[in-house]
Amino acid sequence: MTLATPAAQETPERTGRPTAVITGIGVAAPNGLGTEQWWQSTLRGTSGIGPVVDYDASRYPSRLVGRIDGFEAAEHIPGRLLPQTDRVTRLALVAGAEALADADANPAELAEQDGYGEYGCGVVTSNATGGFEFTHREIRKLWTQGPQQVSVYESFAWFYAVNTGQLSIRNKLRGPSGVLVSEQAGGLDAIGQSRRTLRQGVKLSLTGGMDSSLDPWGLVSHLASGRLSRSDDPATAYLPFDTRAAGHVPGEGGAMLVLEEETAARARGARVYGEIAGYAATFSPRPGSGRPPGLERAARLALADSGLGVEDVDVVFADAAGLPTADDEEAAALRALFGPYGVPVTAPKTLTGRLYGGGAPLDVAAALLALRDGVIPPTSGIDRPVPEHRLDLVRGTPRHAPLRTALVLARGHGGFNAAVVVRSPEAA
């Protein structure tokens, strides 16, 4: 199968652009706080999905969540930040610190060095639901006790830019920065934008996504999407590409990545996990328009951007919506790209639930570690795959294979599609 796409001519020349490499990973996931703990859970098939335990959810039609248990923010971040931050921002600060430590990068020190300067490091994140639990408490105070009781921190603990702002302040990231929201595809858009800032002269960019909105108002807002599973069995509630697929489980967390311009990274002796070799985003037309959805096109554009072909892709980390129609659509896109059973496909997010702005960056982290270790993490729980999908789903146990290139796909409600091509350092 050839990569017959006019998109190859539509994208800018690959030559002469700085290469964006990942040198640090930080993870906050329901099945592991910290990269290695999460990765081991992911390979072992340890799930982070369970019933709501911190309040009574028994009256709700969906009661399972992917929650990060045992997260004590005070153990990780300064006490003065606690009153002014929602859980989501604490998670972002912890994962951001882990990623920078993993990269052995201190932006405040780098700013003193030639080639970096004050504005050589930035931060671009995605977040879809803001500081939600914090706001739930404050809005309740407003309506039961009056406006005078609302926290002085509410104005900036809530908005979607809070994680980028706090990460910037905490880590002295003054360069071009941003916040993108495209529902569950936004995490890849943030990585794409982070890479764009490297092309504009930034040397290091902290990027990724984090979401947490599992308080009662948050969970009910997720419910309003009509896409949550109503199962009470954590092992089978979220079953993408399975004949029993009936929705997803909402989770909290995500991943932060350190992206660096390759020459600068090599010059400071950084260890390189891999390269963000390609990125693209598309939007699907309104259902009923008669025009095809945009996921396949996003993948083709990302591949064209990377200069690679479909034959180079060794593994796909699927969006894996967990709803029959959406799964059919993704399976059709994968067949169109790779042919039936043409590439190993996996969705380790079955162990965490869907993490909104944080989900796709966590998949990119999984792709990087898969390339590093030569192992594809499995999709859990799928024992009745939809036969018509004709996917080579990696199920049950990890699959060992030499891997050089991974394709990560993400979709967001409304029609957002995004794709990232990740390449191992040896291949790059």
Next chain:
Amino acid sequence: MNRSVAITGIGVVAPGGVGKKAFWDLLVSGRTATRTISFFDPSRFRSQVAAEVDFDPQRSGLSPREARRLDRAAQFAVVSAKECMADSGLEFVELDPHRTGVSVGSAVGGTTGLEREYLVLSDSGRLWEVDSDYVSPHLFDAFVPSSLAAEVAWTVGAEGPATVVSTGCTSGLDSVGYARDLIAEGTVDVMIAGAADTPISPIAVSCFDAIKATTPRNDDPEHASRPFDRTRNGFVLAEGAAMFVLEELEHARARGAHVYGVIGGYATRCNAYHMTGLRPDGHEMAEAIRHSLDQARLNPDLVDYVNAHGSGTKQNDRHETAAFKETLGQHAYEVPISSIKSMVGHSLGAIGSIEIAACALAMENGVVPPTANLHEPDPECDLDYVPNEAREHGVDAVLSVGSGFGGFQSAMVITREETTR
């Protein structure tokens, strides 16, 4: 690839009137659209003033279904997107959907709808474990703000990249800057870009009350937004939207489109200092301005008009005055500078785009809008802020700046298509 990016269509929903024309008429008249909050009883709040839009969804062309489905911010975004498309002369069929994208800035997205739904779900705050029996099917779209971009993409038939840019109060500059970059690099040829925010709800009012960021000048609402005036004491919360058709310049020329101007430069920086506080030196904003001028290859003395952030807080107006002096030098004292927030208030993520509309219309009309309510200059704000009356003044190059919570500082330079340097 670094292609030029033109503004070829403008749509505005702003306090004082819906549509580009009503907006510009307000600005040149120097009238203000700030008033006592009418959307709810504001008597319990410290700041009871806002710039509200008198908006009738159906009179603005939305169907009854759109009016029901869309949160107010999405309604504003869709209405202004339709206006900018019509203004640009772009028929939907002319667009290549794959080469057309969308970026919508918003600081707080569907806040108004979220709060309304919260009151129902929680029985006016009584229930912590809110009642799922009262869920509205449209709650999710208010919960996740990217619905704004989805609605605009559906409206215009775009199938390229679509996203919401949510960098707080610089969102409206950053979303247009993001769109500029996508066209310049060759990813798309057309972007429908702008911003919308409708934050006039009790939770938003109370969170700005809590930090005394908004003005308590409740006895004089028409004159409550007082940028650069010695008596200023906070910003006036507002709502609104502006959307633009941005096109690769040759794409616009090929179809004979009217070009309002070209986005010559855009840059954003973070102060990494404080979530709400600003250092008085304006250092990071100055860096964003310098970088924007460099991209536009424009000497500072060729800037004909500066659209200030001018929020009317004590610290902001001094902060940016310092940034103008640092970057424009002596020219800072000569160039007209104004803040339209004196008239249309501060609509958070939307205002950056509304101000870009004001800049484009200033170039179009050879008129600089004034800073209303400026009677007692602050000795520390000693530049020409065009007090109270619009001024006829040829404008070939404008600088617009924004500053926001989280430390974001952004700047954009817009020039005429044929500007010579």
